[in-house]
Structures are given as structure tokens and as C-alpha cells.
Amino acid sequence: MSNSSDIKTNLKNNFNRLFKTTNLASVKLTITLLATLTLLILIGAWCPQKSQVGMEKVVEQFGESLAINLDKFGITDIFHSNLFLTVIALLTVNMVACSIQRVFAKIKLYQKPLLFFNSQQITKMPFHETVELDNGNTLSIINTIKTKLTKSGYTVNEKNSQLTGHKYKFSKYAATVTHIGLLSLLLGVTITSWTGFSGLEPVGVGKYLDFSNADHTNYWFGHLPDFKVKLNSTSKESYPSGQVKQWYSNLSVIGKNGACLFNKTISVNEPLSYNGVDVYQSNWGLSSCKISFNEHSRILNLRPMGNIWAAFIPLTSDTILILSFKNEKEPVKLFAKQRDWPQPRLISQIPLHKSINLGSVKVTYDDIYPVSGLQYKCDPGLPIVYMAFAFIIAGVCMATLAYSEIYVCVESSSLDKKILTIGGICPKSPSQFKILLNKLCNSLPDTGNLSQNSSVRNEFLTGLPK
Template sequence: MLTSSTEAPINSGRLISILELCGSLKLTLALLTVLLLLTVLGAWIPQASVTDEAVYLEKFGTEGSVLLNSLGLTNAFQSPAFLFSIALLFLNLAACTAVNMGPRIRKKFAGQDFTSTVKIRHMKQQTSVHVTKSLEGTAKDLIAHFATSGFSARRAGNRFIFEKGKIGWLAAPVTHLGLFILLIGISVTAQGGYRGVVNVNTGESMEFPLQDKKPLIGKLPKWRLTLNDARKEDHPTGEVRQWYSTVSINDSQGKPIGSGTVSVNSPITVGGIDIYQSDWALKAIKLRIDGKDLQLPVQPMGSQFMGVMQIMPEFMLIGVLPSANAPMRLFFKHDGHPSPKLVATLDQNQTFKLGDVEITNAGTVVTSGLQYKYDPGLAIVYVSFLFLTVGAYLVATPSHRIFAEIVEDDDNNCDIVLGSDQTKFAGLIKRELCKVENALGQPNPAEVALNER
């Protein structure tokens, strides 16, 4: 008869140690809940690292901003509550691994204990089937039945263990191991890595501003980065498709170390340092007026860039262009006239003569935002990603274990007692037990009900 027991598993009688407390499931769930809430709050409330004070004042008012600040929610992911919860979660993971995983792994390699009828009857899913056959005949039928469902059988006397999907149980150990490796990787990055952003104009060079970085491993390079060229590629419809920066890097003696073209999604690595394209901006129009070079700073105005310069008390020069390499439209505005007057459209290096004054479009100045990063922990983090992915896939892999014992009565008939304490995919176990009843014993109401659905 198939029944479900709600009784607690037999208490081993061990004293609850601090380790067990630290590794308890209740603590795991409490920490996951705290982390979940803090993460949701951190996602909802703009974080201080990327938000100005004014945004908080506008969104939450003065009192709200002060309250959020004092609760640490404007920096939720660096808040003591979040970091403490993460630390506790790893302590919990370590304790859980020591208390639960260790014995489980040992048992897996040493061999699972065969279980008695008394213990099977206390399991969450259990059933018994009466068979009018001898012990050996029943055992043979039982093994054959489970073999058709893909179970492998192990036997010790009258006791059996039927197993299917042997790798599913590895889900938790592999995932937990992945999390530990992730923690190590993040720690190595935090202690040994550095990052930053430099904004360089075309044709200019600058040193990596690394003075405040102090990696534990290795030395900080004294390199000089030169932005040889920066360009933008547009889609035919006018939207930006890609930004490119051609850079070269020299050491402190001017010896070339590396060079290449960086674009979004295509960083370059020089001497272990990754360089990324993170920003791009048209900064100024270069003009040559009567042989004198000057720069006209521009600002984005809709889809155009515009620069204004007062060249005489009553005259203003206005330069407008849609992109860095496009022709520039040159306007003049006189105080006496309400609207500017277009005087010329100049390609790059083209000259226009206004009276005696020669004006040449000498090109543009582009600023490229380049991010640099040195991350010695990245390889470890990637290994952890591999473990986490494999661990998560094992979650979806059912792993079934059914215990059985055959008890022979005085009339040479047998009772098969079957059970499992598995809660993961318990429905499948239930069906498997029903199948045994159906195949080897009398049909039961639960099986009939299952077939009726």
C-alpha cells in the first residue's frame, strides 16, 4: 500500500554543534532572503556609484535621501548588511559542506548503506507489496522490474538499493565548489587588480594614472598611451554602429610595447592589461584662421555638433557638423541680424576666403574614453563559472534512489518493503513505487487514480 509519511527522519542523536548551526538550511534560507531583499532594493534605488546627489533629492526628497543614506541603501552592495550576509553565506556553505556534503561524498565512494525495513517504513515515500513467490524469485522479479525502468541494482542479502541518474546528487557539491572558487577569484581581483578610465584626444598621449593603485602581486607599469586615431562608423540610417580607437603604448623609455585598434566588444590586451573602448566624443573643430591654429569647442545639439566663437565684438562664428569627418557648415551671426547666415560648407582641409581672411577647416578633435583593467583573478572566476554552470545543469538531472527489503513469511511468500526519502522529484518516485505495486503485487487505489487523470 502506497503511503506518505510525515514523520521526521530518525534523529541520529548527535548534539547540535556550532558547525551544524552554521550549516543549517534555515540559515541558508534566511541569508538568501536577506540578500534577495537587499538586491531588489539595490536594483530599485539608484546606487551612489553611478548617481548624483541631485537624483536622490529629486526622487526621494531631502528626508528620504537622508534616510536611504543612513540605512546604507544608496550603496546597498557595499553596505555592512550585504557584505555581512555574503560572508555568513559562505560560512554557511563551508559548514554545510563539512557537515552534509562530506559524509555524503564519503558515503557515495564507500558505498551506500543498505537499509532495514524499520527505517524504510519511516521514509517519506514508502510502500509494501505482497508477492506469492519465494525470496529468490521475488528478488529476481524486483531487479528485472527496476532494470526495465533504467535503475541499477545493488544487493546485500535481502536488502536492495536501486539507483538511477547517478550524477544528479553532484548538483549541490559542484555548485557550492563553484561559489567557493568564485569567492577566491573575486578576492584575488580585489587584492591584485586595478582599473581606470582615461580620456585621450586624438594625437595626444598620456600615462596610465596608476599612482593610487597598489596591487599585491607585480608592479605597476609606467606606460604611455597614445591615441593615434579615433573614428566613428555609422549605420546607413545615421545611428552609430561602432567607435574605434587606434592606440599605441610605449614604456617609460619610449620603446613600443604594443598597439592596436579598440572598439566596443573588441578590446585589446597589452602586457596583461586589457584596454576597452568605453566612450567617444567630438570635442572641437580645428580651424586655421590666417595661418593661426585654433580650436572651436563643440557641444551636441540634437543630431549635430555645434561650436560658437566670438571673433569680433559684433560678430560670432558658428561651426556645425554632424560627425567628425563630415563637412562643416560655417555660419556668421551679426548683432544686427536675428538669424545666423550660412557662409560656407567646408570639407576637411578646404579653405574659404571671407574678405581678406582665410579660414581653413583643419579637421576635428575627438576624445576617446578608454578603460584599462588588470584582473589577475579573472581566470579563477571563469573556472568558477564553469563549475556553477555544470552544477546548475545537474539540478535538472533527476537522481533517484529507492531502498528495498524482502521479508519472507512462514508460507514462503514475501513482502517487499520499498521506500525513498527523496523530496526532489518526489512525484517520479511515487510513480515508480506505484509501478512496482502494479507489476508485482495487487493494484492499489492510488495507482488507479493516477491512471485516471
């Protein structure tokens, strides 16, 4: 038993020595790292990141020579740069060191009850008031203060002529809870990066999403799902103005034996979740169309042109036929454009599965092939990440509350009078605390002549008297 306690103490001492000699638990280091990280993130927000938008966008924004220089210094991929990762690693180590040395170490201290102080000790506190009371008995004064403090939300303890009270004590755990949250977040992200996967694929109607092109990290211990997702149908909904309102895709989860295991219509903000894999509606488009010219059918690829999709067919050296599609339901519009025309001219429109005659050519609109942009991911660390989020929110909310301690002592003076000394600390809201002390003293029962001596230190000290 004593051996294990010795090992524990030795370990603790070694940790403390290590943190002290390396300054790893220093708050100054935390602030420096936070400032550096802020700066790096702002640089990353300013410069388009090639891992997200491609190097072409960087060149387009800054010109070739500047873009090459930015790339050389790692700014075009700053979130994967050695500098950024080093700062994150240092901040993690600093957070762990701070948590072990300061934050978690205080938990036991917070659980201890407040000590009772005499008037001399109370007058050393940052805020204190001394009131001389003509008459009255000690017990009734203490009881009055106790009632008032309890009404104000204080937890009160009393011993003879002394009293202590504290409010929002749980807010002292704010840093601990927040740090647990941040460390859990790192754990969750690590689990995801080692076992999760993600990807984005355009899928046509009747085709399958099989996760074979999923992205994952080099150090990966996960496995890909043995089911496929079939796109049964997809559609686009628009406002009367033509602006996109929503995209929908009807999906079926198909098992190894070909059986349909699950079916759902997804849209933006409404994904499909099955067996730890989520499939999201990311974007939508029309990939191609089937058009027949005098019964000879052809598949034409479509190009996105803002809110429409179009196919271009050269008719002569200076005339082109443009087929314009708004969505998969509306008729195709046929335009002609000649070099000397300022704008294309509408020739006709053909509803789906109908034909028209353009001179001697019979044009039939046979079919249209929409494509749904499906994003997918498997995120095994997500429950831990969500738990971490809850811890972080709880921690920062707890930190909003202003913890305060109040100490009261009633002593008899030589002239058969009572001296009431009341003081305390409230580092987050000293002015409100000062008002509370004043109110408390002024609201004492009328016990005759009352002289008051108030003192508030200019320099706010958070330490308690020793």
C-alpha cells in the same frame, strides 16, 4: 599517528560546538541573511548610487532634502555601507560554517553504498508498494526489476533476494559544488581587490595611456605595468539613420625602450589584452577642432550634443556661429543663430582641409581631434572567478536533477507465495517517483494472480528507516 587523529577530532568537535552554540551554521540564519541582502540590493537598485553616478544625480532624482537624508542613512552608497558589508561577511561565515558542518561533511556519506533493507524496513519509507505474486522464482523477479531499473538509468546492486538502486547520485554533490564555487568567487574577488587595478581615460590620437591614474584599493600589493598604450587612430561607424554602430581605436603597446610590442584595432566587445592588462573601447567623441579665420588658426573645444559635437562662436551681441560635426570624416556644417530666429540656419559646409569665404573672411577647416574613451583593468583574480563561475553553474545544474533511491526485497510468504516489497525516496520529484514504482509493479511478468497493496504517505519524509 593517533596524536594527529586526536587533534583532527578535537578540532572538528570544537568547530561543531562553536557552530552549534553560535548558530552560525543555521539554515534559518542563511534564509534571514539572504532575505536581508535581497532587500538591501533592491534598495541599491532603486536609489542611484553616488559612487557610480555622483551625488548630483541623487539630488536631481529625489530633491535636496530627501537626498541628504538618504545619504545620511548610507542608502546613496549602500554597497559600501557597513550594514551591507556586515551582511556579506555574516553570509560568508554562515556559508563556511554550513559547508564544514553539513555540506562537505556529507561527501563521505554519499560515497557509501546503499544498505539493503528487508520488507518491514521498506514499508516505513515514504513510498512503497507490496505485491503478492502467485508463482515465480525470486531470482527472475529480481532480475526483471534490475533490467527495468537499469534501463531507466538506475545504478543497481543486488544481494540474494534484495536489491538497491540509485539515480543521479552525483546531484547530491550539487550543494557542495555550488558552495565551493561561491567560496572560490569570494577568493577571486579578494585577490583582485588586493592586486588588481582599473581606470578610464579619454585619449587623443597620438597620445599615450600610461596607467598612472589607475584606481586600486587601499590595501594593495600589486604593481603598475611598465608599458604604455598609444592611440594611433580612432573612428566611428554609423548606420544610415545616423545611429552609432561601432567605435574603433587602433592601439599599439609601447615598451620601456620605445619599441612597439603589440598592435590591435579594438572596438566595443573586442578589447586588447596584453600581459594581464585589458584595454576596452568604452566611448568615443570629438574633443576639439582646428579652424583658421583669414589664415589665423585657432583650436576650438567641442561640446557633445547628442549624436553631434558643436563649437559656438559669438559674432555679435545677438548672433552666434555654430560649427557642427557629425564625425571625423564628414564636412563641418556652419549655422548662424540669432535671438529672434526659432532655429539655427545653415550657412554652408566645409570639407576637411578645404576653405570657404564668408563675406570677407576666409574660413578653413584644418583639422579635427577625436578622443577615444579607453577603459583598462588588470584582474589577477579573474581565473579563479571564472573557475568559480563554472563551479556555480555546474552545481545549480546538478541540483536540477531529482536524486532517487529504490529498495526491493522479495520474501516467501507462508502460503508458498512471494511477497515483493518495493519502496524508496525521491525528495525532489515524489509524484514522478510514485508513477515509476506503479509502472514497475505493473510491468512484472504475469505470474498468476497479483494482488497489490500500495501506500504513499501524505507527509513526505526524507529520512530513511533506522
